[in-house]
Amino acid sequence: MQPALIQALRRQPTGFTPIWIMRQAGRYLPSYRKIREQYSFHEMVYTPELAAEVTLQPVNQLGVDAAILFSDILVIPEALGMRLEFVEGRGPVFARPIRRPEQVDDLPFAEAADLLQPVYEAVSIIRSELGGRVPLIGFAGAPWTLAAYMIEGQGSKEFRHARAFLYTSPVTMHRLLQGLTEAIVAYLRRQVEAGAQALQIFDSWAGYLTPEQFRAFSLPYLRRIVAALQDLDVPVILFARGAAHALVELSRTGADALSIDWQTDLQWAKEVTGGRVALQGNLDPIALYASRDVLQREVEQVLKSYGFATGHVFNLGHGILPDAPVDHVKALVDFVHEQSAKYHITEPVTA
Amino acid sequence: MQPALIQALRRQPTGFTPIWIMRQAGRYLPSYRKIREQYSFHEMVYTPELAAEVTLQPVNQLGVDAAILFSDILVIPEALGMRLEFVEGRGPVFARPIRRPEQVDDLPFAEAADLLQPVYEAVSIIRSELGGRVPLIGFAGAPWTLAAYMIEGQGSKEFRHARAFLYTSPVTMHRLLQGLTEAIVAYLRRQVEAGAQALQIFDSWAGYLTPEQFRAFSLPYLRRIVAALQDLDVPVILFARGAAHALVELSRTGADALSIDWQTDLQWAKEVTGGRVALQGNLDPIALYASRDVLQREVEQVLKSYGFATGHVFNLGHGILPDAPVDHVKALVDFVHEQSAKYHITEPVTA
Numbered sequence: 169m170q171p172a173l174i175q176a177l178r179r180q181p182t183g184f185t186p187i188w189i190m191r192q193a194g195r196y197l198p199s200y201r202k203i204r205e206q207y208s209f210h211e212m213v214y215t216p217e218l219a220a221e222v223t224l225q226p227v228n229q230l231g232v233d234a235a236i237l238f239s240d241i242l243v244i245p246e247a248l249g250m251r252l253e254f255v256e257g258r259g260p261v262f263a264r265p266i267r268r269p270e271q272v273d274d275l276p277f278a279e280a281a282d283l284l285q286p287v288y289e290a291v292s293i294i295r296s297e298l299g300g301r302v303p304l305i306g307f308a309g310a311p312w313t314l315a316a317y318m319i320e321g322q323g324s325k326e327f328r329h330a331r332a333f334l335y336t337s338p339v340t341m342h343r344l345l346q347g348l349t350e351a352i353v354a355y356l357r358r359q360v361e362a363g364a365q366a367l368q369i370f371d372s373w374a375g376y377l378t379p380e381q382f383r384a385f386s387l388p389y390l391r392r393i394v395a396a397l398q399d400l401d402v403p404v405i406l407f408a409r410g411a412a413h414a415l416v417e418l419s420r421t422g423a424d425a426l427s428i429d430w431q432t433d434l435q436w437a438k439e440v441t442g443g444r445v446a447l448q449g450n451l452d453p454i455a456l457y458a459s460r461d462v463l464q465r466e467v468e469q470v471l472k473s474y475g476f477a478t479g480h481v482f483n484l485g486h487g488i489l490p491d492a493p494v495d496h497v498k499a500l501v502d503f504v505h506e507q508s509a510k511y512h513i514t515e516p517v518t519a
Numbered sequence: 520m521q522p523a524l525i526q527a528l529r530r531q532p533t534g535f536t537p538i539w540i541m542r543q544a545g546r547y548l549p550s551y552r553k554i555r556e557q558y559s560f561h562e563m564v565y566t567p568e569l570a571a572e573v574t575l576q577p578v579n580q581l582g583v584d585a586a587i588l589f590s591d592i593l594v595i596p597e598a599l600g601m602r603l604e605f606v607e608g609r610g611p612v613f614a615r616p617i618r619r620p621e622q623v624d625d626l627p628f629a630e631a632a633d634l635l636q637p638v639y640e641a642v643s644i645i646r647s648e649l650g651g652r653v654p655l656i657g658f659a660g661a662p663w664t665l666a667a668y669m670i671e672g673q674g675s676k677e678f679r680h681a682r683a684f685l686y687t688s689p690v691t692m693h694r695l696l697q698g699l700t701e702a703i704v705a706y707l708r709r710q711v712e713a714g715a716q717a718l719q720i721f722d723s724w725a726g727y728l729t730p731e732q733f734r735a736f737s738l739p740y741l742r743r744i745v746a747a748l749q750d751l752d753v754p755v756i757l758f759a760r761g762a763a764h765a766l767v768e769l770s771r772t773g774a775d776a777l778s779i780d781w782q783t784d785l786q787w788a789k790e791v792t793g794g795r796v797a798l799q800g801n802l803d804p805i806a807l808y809a810s811r812d813v814l815q816r817e818v819e820q821v822l823k824s825y826g827f828a829t830g831h832v833f834n835l836g837h838g839i840l841p842d843a844p845v846d847h848v849k850a851l852v853d854f855v856h857e858q859s860a861k862y863h864i865t866e867p868v869t870a
Contacts, residue, residue, distance in 0.1 A: 325676065328805065328840065335809035335817075378803055379784045380820075412764070413784060433730045433764060452729050454679065458686035466686075469731075489679065 171303045173234045177366060177403035177425045177446050179479035185471060185508035186233035187501055188305070190407075190427075191487035192226040193238040196494060199225050210254065213240050216289035223294050227302055230501050234302050234366070235294060237359070239287055241309030241370055244351050245318050247280035258322065265321030267329070269340040277347035281354035288362035295363030306364030308356050310371035310408070311348040311393075312386040315341065317373075327376045334381055341385060349389045353396040360400050368405040368427065369393060375410015382411050387421070394422045405448060409486070412437070419444040430485025434473035447474065450485035451500070456492045460499055467503040476511050522654045524585045528717060528754035528776045528797050530830035536822065536859035537584035538852055539656070541758075541778075542838035543577040544589040547845060550576050561605065564591050567640035574645050578653055581852050585653050585717070586645060588710070590638055592660030592721055595702050596669050598631035609673065616672030618680070620691040628698035632705035639713035646714030657715030659707050661722035661759070662699040662744075663737040666692065668724075678727045685732055692736060700740045704747040711751045719756040719778065720744060726761015733762050738772070745773045756799060760837065763788070770795040781836025785824035798825065801836035802851070807843045811850055818854040827862050 170178075172186040195201055200222050203212065212218045223238040242260060246252055251263045266272060294304055309317075316330040317323070324330075333341055356367050374386055386408070394404050406418055407427035418426050419441035428437045428449035437447055455466040467482075474480040482504045488497070521529075523537040546552055551573050554563065563569045574589040593611060597603055602614045617623060645655055660668075667681040668674070675681075684692055707718050725737055737759070745755050757769055758778035769777050770792035779788045779800035788798055806817040818833075825831040833855045839848070 326840065328808075331803075331805040332808040335806055335813050375782060378781055379787075410782065413782075413787070430729055431726060431761065431764075436730075436764070452682075454682040455686055457679075457683040462686050489677070 171233070171365075173303050173305075173481060174366060174403060176479060176481045177405065179443070179446050181478050181512065183509065183512050184505055185474075185480050185482045185511065187482035187504040188232045188234040188236060189226070189230075189488050189497065189500075190236075190484055192230070192232060192236060193222045194488060195490035196488055196492040196497065197225055197229065198494070199229065208254070209240075210252070212238065213243065214286045216286050216293055219286070219290035220293040220297060223290070223304075224297055227298065230498055231505075232302070232501055234305050235298060236305040236368070237287070237291060237294065237307060237364065239290070239307070241307075241314065241372070242317060243284055243287060244280055244308065244314055244348065244355060247283040248275045248277065248351065250318060261322040262318065265329070266319045266344070269337060269343075272340055272344045272347070275344075275347055277351045278354075280351040281358050284355060284358070287355075288358050291359055291362035291364055303365035304363060305366045305368055305405075306356060306359035307368040307370060308352045310369050310374070310386065310406075311345040311352065311389040312377065313371050313373045314348050314352075315344050316376065318344070327373060331376060334377075334385060345385060345389050349392050353393055356393070356397060357400065360397075360402050364402065366403045366405065367397065368407060371406065371408040371411070373410075374408040374414075377411070379413045382408075382414055383417070386411075387414060387417055390418070390423075391421045398422065403446075407448075415440050425479075425481065427483065428485060432485070434470060435475070438474060438477075443477075443479070446479035446481060448481040448483045450483070453484045453486050453488055453492070456488070456496045456500065458496075460496065463496055463499060464503050464507070467500065468507055471504070471508050471511055474511070476513075480511075482508070522584070522716075524654050524656075524832060525717060525754060527830060527832045528756065530794070530797050532829050532863065534860065534863050535856055536825075536831050536833045536862065538833035538855040539583045539585040539587060540577070540581075540839050540848065540851075541587075541835055543581070543583060543587060544573045545839060546841035547839055547843040547848065548576055548580065549845070550580070559605070560591075561603070563589065564594065565637045567637050567644055570637070570641035571644040571648060574641070574655075575648055578649065581849055582856075583653070583852055585656050586649060587656040587719070588638070588642060588645065588658060588715070590641070590658070592658075592665065592723070593668065594635055594638060595631055595659065595665055595699065595706060598634040599626045599628065599702065601669060612673040613669065616680070617670045617695070620688060620694075623691055623695045623698070626695075626698055628702045629705075631702040632709050635706060635709070638706075639709050642710055642713035642715055654716035655714060656717045656719055656756075657707060657710035658719040658721060659703045661720050661725070661737065661757075662696040662703065662740040663728065664722050664724045665699050665703075666695050667727065669695070678724060682727060685728075685736060696736060696740050700743050704744055707744070707748060708751065711748075711753050715753065717754045717756065718748065719758060722757065722759040722762070724761075725759035725765075728762070730764045733759075733765055734768070737762075738765060738768055741769070741774075742772045749773065754797075758799075766791050776830075776832065778834065779836060783836070785821060786826070789825060789828075794828075794830070797830035797832060799832040799834045801834070804835045804837050804839055804843070807839070807847045807851065809847075811847065814847055814850060815854050815858070818851065819858055822855070822859055822862055825862070827864075831862075833859070
């Protein structure tokens with residue numbers, strides 16, 4: 169029998185709604201902070217034993233139904249030779265962001281995945297330590313999201329440079345996106361070879377594209393990635409944050425599931441995607457700061473929005489924040505397990 | 520005959536598509552920066568002659584079809600006694616953000632509008648100096664957006680405190696929103712008495728609410744504001760940024776027009792709002808950094824999305840950025856005037 173997460177992603181019946189939490193291996197956990205005190209974020213990402221240890225923490229402590237690899241979407245740009253600087257209070261910054269077409273020519277897209285051995289080692293260790301308890305999700309950033317970061321050079325409220333690039337240098341942009349697509353596919357395939365049992369692709373900055381731009385600069389590459397992973401037979405989840413306008417197209421990419429952000433009505437998402445995909449989400453991460461009673465009510469609200477049907481994976485509608493109260497995170501997992509059973513009552517099949 | 524902007528907002532025929540630009544009285548204009556070198560932003564907002572001068576600059580220099588009062592949405596919280604500090608690089612910060620219910624009880628909602636005389640004086644001066652060339656738009660922040668700022672204390676990527684308040688203190692939140700609604704209505708009425716000929720309400724942080732929260736904590740107050748302004752007979756524009764999910768409800772608030780953000784497909788917005796309102800927007804502000812040719816094509820794209828119908832006001836889908844190239848802003852205004860004529864060919868009325 170497959171684990172509940174995999175069944176739900178394939179829209180098969182499960183006795184309850186499985187849950188995992190975006191950024192569940194993160195700073196809100198005291199055990200994570202303890203390791204972070206001794207090592208830099210960068211060291212944690214590239215040291216297989218450390219990455220494995222923090223990946224397993226939420227599985228051991230919270231009872232979530234999946235592990236998700238502790239890593240960072242920026243490992244691909246780094247493997248492409250872009251040097252990251254960690255500036256306190258500013259997050260990671262690329263020393264030389266991409267601003268000229270020639271810079272794209274120099275990027276070794278075909279070799280990037282080979283340089284990420286520590287990630288695959290972490291995947292192997294995690295898989296072995298999990299011992300089949302819950303499945304392991306691998307991940308990568310989507311081409312547009314990585315390109316946006318590489319051009320902007322850092323996280324941004326406006327992504328002014330990356331977005332201007334779409335207007336001023338569309339041909340170079342497509343070359344960059346195509347190269348990244350190639351690197352991402354190779355990287356995800358290696359994660360699966362090492363033991364990842366499901367994959368999530370984070371298009372975190374999809375909402376920084378107009379609907380027309382999303383269709384031109386993101387969607388085609390997401391489609392190619394999904395197609396290039398098809399033969400691996402692992403469920404693929406797409407998270408195009410802020411692109412609710414494209415849910416119909418996203419549900420036709422061949423992906424098994426779509427992760428829905430908290431700004432989108434889950435019931436509406438289910439209607440427009442017409443049962444073609446499983447849906448993941450979408451509790452507002454801020455609901456974790458509410459009282460237990462209110463949190464419980466909000467969990468019920470999400471379960472009810474999805475309703476009586478297969479294909480729901482519970483999650484937050486965005487990553488958990490660093491100061492989320494751990495006892496409420498634990499309560500969330502329990503609430504979902506307890507409260508979801510009634511949405512999974514299966515009728516006996518009668519002749 | 521009414522000015523083109525007013526006619527378009529009322530969905531009456533015009534010979535071309537009128538245009539104004541959100542934050543058109545702003546830092547991208549050298550003449551604005553010259554004044555800003557001598558005075559603080561705060562002094563400019565509260566000195567009627569200065570506010571009037573920068574309000575008129577884009578009208579005189581760009582040929583836009585409306586003036587919009589140079590002011591700030593935070594004047595209402597300030598009039599409520601909340602002290603703003605201007606921290607370099609951080610934007611305005613409230614010295615004592617709202618975190619406890621008692622703080623809401625102390626706010627003098629009924630008197631706030633009386634303290635904003637300099638704004639009404641600016642409106643009078645602008646109206647008189649415009650001499651009927653183009654109409655003057657007044658504005659205010661929406662209740663939720665002001666509340667979010669007052670609770671958070673500053674602009675934010677997450678609005679974690681303001682958003683947690685929705686879960687932990689919904690009753691206090693409604694009290695705050697109700698008080699703000701009262702203050703906003705009084706403030707906007709005074710702007711109209713002083714000479715404002717149209718009004719825009721900025722719900723800039725609407726996208727920080729779940730669809731359900733938007734319906735509970737923003738929409739009812741927007742509805743009340745619109746209703747309370749109805750007798751003034753000036754067109755009211757709502758800009759609920761990031762709330763495309765609520766366009767149908769917004770089109771039924773009684774507002775004359777909805778401003779559409781650049782992340783929303785204008786053609787789709789027109790379809791779902793079914794001709795009940797005029798639409799304003801929605802060129803991506805970043806398109807101003809493109810070449811003139813590309814900018815022209817993007818203008819055509821927006822005009823074409825709206826198509827052959829009355830009720831379109833051209834604008835950006837968000838405020839203009841401080842480093843937008845002025846020559847392209849001028850070109851934008853000309854392109855809209857030239858290219859829009861063909862969408863306004865009126866059929867002779869035959870018996």
